[in-house]
Amino acid sequence: MGVPDTVSENQKDAVNSPGPFYIKDCALVALATGRRARMLQEFRSELASINESSIYHHYWGSLLQARFEEREFNNDFAAWVRHGIHDAILAERLAALDPTDFPELESLRQEIIELIDMRLDECEGLLWMRATQQFEFVRSQIIVFDTTWCLQHPAELATAIEKFSTSSIFYHFIDARRRTDHRCDDFSDWLAGFGAEFEALRKHIAGIDPYFGNLAELRTELTQLFQAYFKEANA
Amino acid sequence: MSLLDDYAQITGQDVIAHLRQLAAPFSGAKVVHVNSTRVGGGVAEILTKMVPLMQELGIDVSWEVITGEGQFFECTKGMHNTLQGNQIHLSDKLLKVYERTNAENAESLRSILTEADFVFIHDPQPAALLQHFPKRKGKWIWRCHIDASHPYRPVWKYLRQFIAPYDASIFSLAAFARELPHPIYLIPPSIDPLSEKNIELTPGAIAQVYNKYKLDSERPLVLQVSRFDRFKDPIGVIQAYQLAKKFLPSLQLVMAGGEATDDPEGALVLSEVQEAAKGDPDIHILLLPSDAHLEINALQRAAGIVLQKSVREGFGLTVTEAMWKGKPVIGGDVGGIRLQVINHHTGFLVNTPEGAALRIRYLLYQPEKITEMGEKARVFVRDNFLITRHLREYLALMVALLYESQDRIELTESSLNREIHEYWK
Numbered sequence: 001m002g003v004p005d006t007v008s009e010n011q012k013d014a015v016n017s018p019g020p021f022y023i024k025d026c027a028l029v030a031l032a033t034g035r036r037a038r039m040l041q042e043f044r045s046e047l048a049s050i051n052e053s054s055i056y057h058h059y060w061g062s063l064l065q066a067r068f069e070e071r072e073f074n075n076d077f078a079a080w081v082r083h084g085i086h087d088a089i090l091a092e093r094l095a096a097l098d099p100t101d102f103p104e105l106e107s108l109r110q111e112i113i114e115l116i117d118m119r120l121d122e123c124e125g126l127l128w129m130r131a132t133q134q135f136e137f138v139r140s141q142i143i144v145f146d147t148t149w150c151l152q153h154p155a156e157l158a159t160a161i162e163k164f165s166t167s168s169i170f171y172h173f174i175d176a177r178r179r180t181d182h183r184c185d186d187f188s189d190w191l192a193g194f195g196a197e198f199e200a201l202r203k204h205i206a207g208i209d210p211y212f213g214n215l216a217e218l219r220t221e222l223t224q225l226f227q228a229y230f231k232e233a234n235a
Numbered sequence: 236m237s238l239l240d241d242y243a244q245i246t247g248q249d250v251i252a253h254l255r256q257l258a259a260p261f262s263g264a265k266v267v268h269v270n271s272t273r274v275g276g277g278v279a280e281i282l283t284k285m286v287p288l289m290q291e292l293g294i295d296v297s298w299e300v301i302t303g304e305g306q307f308f309e310c311t312k313g314m315h316n317t318l319q320g321n322q323i324h325l326s327d328k329l330l331k332v333y334e335r336t337n338a339e340n341a342e343s344l345r346s347i348l349t350e351a352d353f354v355f356i357h358d359p360q361p362a363a364l365l366q367h368f369p370k371r372k373g374k375w376i377w378r379c380h381i382d383a384s385h386p387y388r389p390v391w392k393y394l395r396q397f398i399a400p401y402d403a404s405i406f407s408l409a410a411f412a413r414e415l416p417h418p419i420y421l422i423p424p425s426i427d428p429l430s431e432k433n434i435e436l437t438p439g440a441i442a443q444v445y446n447k448y449k450l451d452s453e454r455p456l457v458l459q460v461s462r463f464d465r466f467k468d469p470i471g472v473i474q475a476y477q478l479a480k481k482f483l484p485s486l487q488l489v490m491a492g493g494e495a496t497d498d499p500e501g502a503l504v505l506s507e508v509q510e511a512a513k514g515d516p517d518i519h520i521l522l523l524p525s526d527a528h529l530e531i532n533a534l535q536r537a538a539g540i541v542l543q544k545s546v547r548e549g550f551g552l553t554v555t556e557a558m559w560k561g562k563p564v565i566g567g568d569v570g571g572i573r574l575q576v577i578n579h580h581t582g583f584l585v586n587t588p589e590g591a592a593l594r595i596r597y598l599l600y601q602p603e604k605i606t607e608m609g610e611k612a613r614v615f616v617r618d619n620f621l622i623t624r625h626l627r628e629y630l631a632l633m634v635a636l637l638y639e640s641q642d643r644i645e646l647t648e649s650s651l652n653r654e655i656h657e658y659w660k
Contacts (some may be wrong), residue, residue, distance in 0.1 A: 027257055027631040032412040032419040053642040133573075136409035138421060141635040145256055145646040165249040166618075214618065 018193020020150035021186070023160070025168040026175065027143045028064045030057065035137040040085055040126050043135055044116045047077075052105040053139040059099045059108070060178065061140040064170045064215070074211035075099075076135075077112060084131035090119040100183040144171065154191055154198055158230040162223045166215035173218060174210050185210075187222075201229050238284075239291050245428050246623050254623065257630040258292035260646060265373070266296040266633075267351040269344070271311065271360035273300050275525065277424065277552065278357045278380055284427045284622055285629070292630075299347065301340040301361045306332045314359040314394065317387035318379075319549075325390060334363055341367030353633055356401075363397040374636045377404040380424065382411045382549040382570065403636055407550050408571055418640070420632050423574065425625035426555045426616070431528035433559055436536055444533040448519055454485040455599050458538035460531055460557075463492050463505040466547040468567065471588045473511045473518065475544065478592035480517075483599055491521040491534055535560045539605055540598055544591050548572050555620045558582075558612035563605055565594045575620070581612035 033054055037043035047055075058076040073079040073095045082091035093115050102108040120126055147168070151160055164172070172186040180189045188205050191198040204225055210218060243251040266289060270278045282298050289296040303311075310329040317323050341348075341364050348354055348364070352373040356362055358380055365375050377398050383391070383406070391413065398404065398415060405420045406412040412419050426433055445452045457476065461467040469490060476488040490508065505520075512518040523530060535541060541557035543566040550571030554564050558575060564582035566572040576582040583594040598605050618624075638644045 025253060025256055027253075027627055027634075029628055029631040029635050030409075030421040032406065032409045032421055034412070034414050034419070036409075056642070134410065138409050139642070141631075141638075141642055141644060143257070143631050143634045143644045143646065147256065163249065165253040167253060216618070 018190055020152050021157075021190045022150045023147045023164065023168060024144055024171050025147055025165055026064075026145070026171040027167060028061050028140050029143070030061075030138050030140045033137045033139055037135045037137075038131050040081070040087075040090075040116060040120065040129065040131075043080075044113060044120075046137060047109065047116075048113060050137050051139055052109070053141075054137045055105045055109055056178070057138050057140040060174060061142070063174055063211070064167060080131070080133070080135045084133040084135060085126065085129055086132070087119065087123070087126060087129075089122075090115065090126075093119070100177045142175070154194065154201070155230050155233075157187065157226040158223075161226050162219065164219060166219060169215050169219045169222070173208075173222070177210075201225075204229065237291055238287055241429060242288075242621075242623055246617065246621060250623050250627075254288075254292060254627055254630065257627060257634070258289075258294060261352075261630070261633060262293040264294055264352045264633075265350060266294050266353045266355070267347055268296070268298045268355045268357065269301060269348075269361045269364065270298075270357035271301050271303070271308075273298075280427065280430065281424065281622065281625070282357075284430070285626060288622070288626055289629075297347065299344055301336070301344075301364075303336040303340075303360075304332075307336040307360075311358075311360040314390055315381060317390040318359065318381045318383045318394075320385045320387065322387045323390075325393075330393065337361065337363035338367060340364060353636075355629075359394055362394060365400055366397060374402040374633075376420075376632070376636070377401045379404060379406050379411070379413075382407075383413050384411050386413070403632070405632070408574070410570070411549070418636075420628075420635075422625065422628045422632070423571065423620065424550050424552060425620050425622045426552060426559060427622045428559065432532050433556060434532065436529070436533055440529070441533045441536050444530060444537055448489070448521060450487060450489065450519065450537065451485075452537070454487055455483060455540075456487045456489060456538045457540045457542055457595060458489045458491065458534055458557075459542040459544065460491045460535065460553045461543065461545070463501050463508055465500075465504055466545055468544045468546050469504065469508045470511055471546075471591070472542055472544050473508065474588035475542070475591035475595065476518065477515075478589060479595040479599075482596050486595070486599075487517045487519070489519045489521060489534060489538070491523055491531060493523060493525055532556075532560075535562065538562060539602075540565060540595060542591060542595075543567065543572060544585065544588070545569055545572065551575065555616055558609075559616045559620075561606075561609035561613045563598060563608035563612055565591050565598075575615070577611075577615070579608075581608060581615050 033050065035046045035050060037046050062076050073082065073091065078091045078094035081087055081094055094112065097111060099108050151157060176186040177183050182189065185205065188202045191202050208221055239251050268282050268286060270282065272279050286296055286298045306329060310325060310333045313323050313325045348368055349371055354373055354375045355378050356364060356375065357378045362377060401417055403418045403420060404415055405422050407423050409421055450456060459472050463469055472490060476486065480486045509520055512520055535557050541562045541564050543551055543554045543564055545567040546569060548567060548570035554566055554572055554575050557564050558581060564576050565585055566576045566582060568584040568586050573584065576584050578584050585591045585594060634644060
């Protein structure tokens with residue numbers, strides 16, 4: 001996860017002139033899938049065939065939905081296994097999965113199924129365990145729009161970032177990890193285009209964990225980082 | 236100052252700028268909301284603010300109210316109750332009145348609904364309008380504000396024939412949704428921070444309710460605001476209070492609800508509650524009129540802790556209201572309460588009167604926790620359950636409907652307007 005160590009082919013061509021950073025924003029709307037599970041085996045079976053957009057929603061999209069800043073788990077599947085099925089072991093394993101480690105959602109799905117199967121082999125009782133809360137598979141549609149505003153130089157991040165809406169932070173800092181070649185956030189991806197100049201800044205950005213703070217806190221953290229970095233650079 | 240500016244002071248300017256951006260493609264679009272009453276009830280409350288907010292965003296929005304006679308509303312009240320699980324038979328005669336009333340309203344609303352780009356039909360009352368618009372131009376969305384997870388099946392089967400042809404429907408939670416042959420969106424309800432129910436009050440206004448109801452402002456006060464209904468477990472609330480009072484003799488309990496004038500079951504529950512409370516001057520059973528919003532607001536602000544010990548609950552907007560006022564909530568582990576009360580952070584989820592009593596004691600033993608959790612609760616509501624979020628999701632849904640089932644929709648620059656540029660200047 002995080003910062004690309006090397007500059008990509010496209011970026012090589014564009015080193016020192018990666019072009020402007022277009023600020024985009026997004027909104028997410030959730031949809032019911034009509035599929036639900038009360039047992040782990042049933043959950044596994046539904047997961048095997050659920051639309052990929054549902055996996056996106058429960059791993060990524062829910063970060064933009066109603067959430068609490070001090071999340072115990074970074075994805076809905078782990079949270080349900082812990083609080084619905086009450087199996088701490090599988091919950092911890094699911095929470096440890098980093099979706100950016102997987103090239104596409106399908107391989108993430110297969111890994112989750114693998115972890116469930118492994119756990120069912122370890123603990124047969126889970127086959128019959130009825131969850132205290134039903135798991136509702138939800139999917140989402142994401143709407144992306146251009147704010148028409150763009151940044152020409154990284155130094156502008158220091159003042160612009162606090163004007164980003166929280167959903168814009170979601171788009172550029174979280175959703176980007178699914179879109180970019182290096183599975184990193186858009187800021188790091190853009191900075192990589194400037195060659196080694198901002199490598200230190202990219203490393204600082206990689207140190208921000210996007211999963212546990214809420215989006216407003218994430219924005220504050222990024223603001224502090226960019227302001228401190230460019231203040232020092234200009235000193 | 237515009238209405239949007241008023242909300243910006245609460246939510247932050249970025250939230251309003253975001254709404255403007257999302258609404259930009261709909262500048263001049265015709266949107267119509269249809270329900271069955273302009274005052275009273277949660278739907279009317281939401282539309283009272285949602286419609287002017289949409290207008291300020293440049294959308295050509297109107298709010299139409301269908302009319303009907305007594306038997307129509309008798310029928311739709313029955314539908315409401317049956318969707319929530321009550322097993323009530325609706326006679327063919329009443330169903331005919333329902334269909335005829337919808338047909339009559341369809342005629343009076345024909346031009347506005349035919350031409351609309353988006354029509355939001357709220358709840359079952361106007362649901363049968365759609366069949367009278369075979370040449371409709373826009374997208375029609377059925378918005379269900381009711382927990383329809385366990386409906387009385389014959390009535391749902393009857394209503395489903397009218398609802399299935401819609402372009403989409405909206406339910407408040409996934410658990411409330413019914414299977415339908417179109418996209419089913421999930422949009423939780425919201426509260427309006429500028430309404431009488433939620434607006435900031437002066438210390439004087441809060442002191443008034445202490446005086447009026449002979450409450451002691453120096454002693455701890457717990458409150459439950461809800462109908463006298465078994466699903467709200469009012470007897471369980473009294474039991475929890477009694478268990479906690481052994482350790483906290485100065486504890487006071489207020490249970491505030493409406494008078495059960497038209498609900499025989501409600502009157503029975505109320506009498507049981509009064510019996511259970513008998514002899515304890517620190518239990519205050521308040522029967523308040525349905526428009527006592529400011530008084531409820533003041534009571535919520537006066538309380539240290541708010542209870543919503545439901546054993547079955549829809550979304551639970553009284554929980555949202557209390558949290559908005561910075562109160563930790565001890566709530567039943569059911570329905571939408573689970574979405575709002577985050578154990579040990581914004582309150583506690585409980586399953587028994589014993590559990591509720593334990594949490595009352597826990598919080599009153601360490602008042603700093605009440606302040607800390609209350610602040611988290613307020614921020615959580617600000618970020619997730621205010622009307623601005625509700626509006627954002629309506630706008631997102633409108634965009635999504637134009638793009639059918641695409642998971643990812645990229646809007647082009649050409650749809651943006653000047654106000655967006657202003658924000659980024």
